[in-house]
Amino acid sequence: MQQRTVFTNVNLFAGRGAIRPGMTVVVEGDKIAGVDIEIAPQEGDRRIDLNGKTLMPGMTVGHWHGEFVDIGPPLFSKGRAGTFLGEEKPPAILALQYANAMQVALMSGVTQVVSGSCGHNHDIQLKMAVDMGLIKGPCITPCSRHVTTTGDYEDRGLWWATSAPPRDGIRRYGQNVFADGVADMIKAVREEILFGAEIIKVLPTGGHGFTWSTTYRGLSKAELRAVVETAHERDKRVRAHVATREAILECLEAGVDILDHADYMDEECLERMIKQGTILVPSMLFTRILGHLKTDQPHDLSDPDQRGWLNMLEMLPKANRAGLRMVPGDDFGAQGMPHELGVYARELEVYVKDMGIPAADVMRWATANGAELAGQDHITGTIEVGKAADILVVDGDPTEDISILTEPGRYLKAIMQNGRFVKNEL
Known part of the structure; x- marks a missing residue:
């Protein structure tokens, strides 16, 4: 079984709709395996507490x-x-x-x-x-x-x-x-x-x-x-x-x-x-x-x-x-x-x-x-179970202040592409 990455205390922007606070997002392999308020832990999970940071699609x-x-x-x-x-x-x-x-x-x-x-x-x-x-x-x-x-x-x-x-x-x-x-x-x-x-x-x-x-x-x-x-x-x-x-x-x-x-x-x-x-x-x-x-x-x-x-x-x-x-x-x-x-x-x-x-x-x-x-909406673009784990973690809420995305060195704390971190400052 592949090790899961479990993001907790997530401020979730799923690609559509309003921000949902207090969410948990699970990544297993290259896919999103869970999105819910609480998800039962498994042995070997890598758990990352985002402390209210925003998790959003790439x-x-x-x-x-x-x-x-x-x-x-x-x-x-x-x-x-x-x-x-x-x-x-x-x-x-x-x-x-x-x-x-x-x-x-x-x-x-x-x-x-x-x-x-x-x-x-x-x-x-x-x-x-x-x-x-x-x-x-x-x-x-x-x-x-x-x-x-x-x-x-x-x-x-x-x-x-x-x-x-x-x-x-x-x-x-x-x-x-x-x-x-x-x-x-x-x-x-x-x-x-x-x-x-x-x-x-x-x-x-x-x-x-x-x-x-x-x-x-x-x-x-x-x-x-x-x-x-x-x-x-x-x-x-x-x-x-x-x-x-x-x-x-x-x-x-x-x-x-x-x-x-x-x-x-x-x-x-x-x-x-x-x-x-x-x-x-x-x-x-x-x-x-x-x-x-x-x-x-x-x-x-x-x-x-x-x-x-x-x-x-x-x-x-x-x-x-x-x-x-x-x-x-x-x-x-x-x-x-x-x-x-x-x-x-x-x-x-x-x-x-x-x-x-x-x-x-x-x-x-x-x-x-x-x-x-x-032409990839069946694969990526939203945070949903089964979609590719193309994920950003932002220190702040870009739906309130979109300008923070213009300073990725300061506010963009993690970038995950197909389930692999290409940047991780968490």
């Missing part, structure tokens, strides 16, 4: 770019104009950056990440490394490269300096796959799935934190439908970087599963998203930081680029009250939001402190909802 970052380091305007200037995302450094360096970010995320209490794309299929390769035990890090749900079209805003290549298209006509650079027409879209999606992508990423619009044309489309309606239908035929999902109301509605009409950002969503979009079971990953820390970078005053309300922020100040609390499934996740690794300890929880602060959303709800986004986004 968190999910639902929009993850592990290889990003200091991504911003300088990448595309100062003699490096025309550089594609995913080609700013050699592939091995990007992979090492990704591996480093995984360590940082895990020690911040993130036990699961859902990718928003990366170059060179590093998601898939790093997932293999974690699964093989070669490195420690969060569980990864790998995403495709950006599946988009020639001349889209991600097509930054200098036309006189890039190589001729391959014989199949599909260009593949770093983080992007450029395909045109329904037939090539189908082939590109199938190829990404062949490589191991569990989610396909498309770019119907640009814009996030700044204005964007309401008529611009990165893909035609037919191309978007082809991507969604092809992914669904292979039991994969589609996520879309989308900002404008018009494009959001087109994504919903096409059956896109996950919307990233959605800056200009309105109540019609919200109603459709709830009806269809769409998941929203709003990524509002990036928008907040942009507002601070452009002016000494946070969010100059006369700036047209701030309209998306103002819209989301109104819409996200409404969406939360209406029951829309939302998950935290942002462009970490961009300028102003590096992969550093505690930075991931700064996004959670935005929803609570700037938008007035209850901290317990945002904690649900980061745990139970995150597992649903990853």
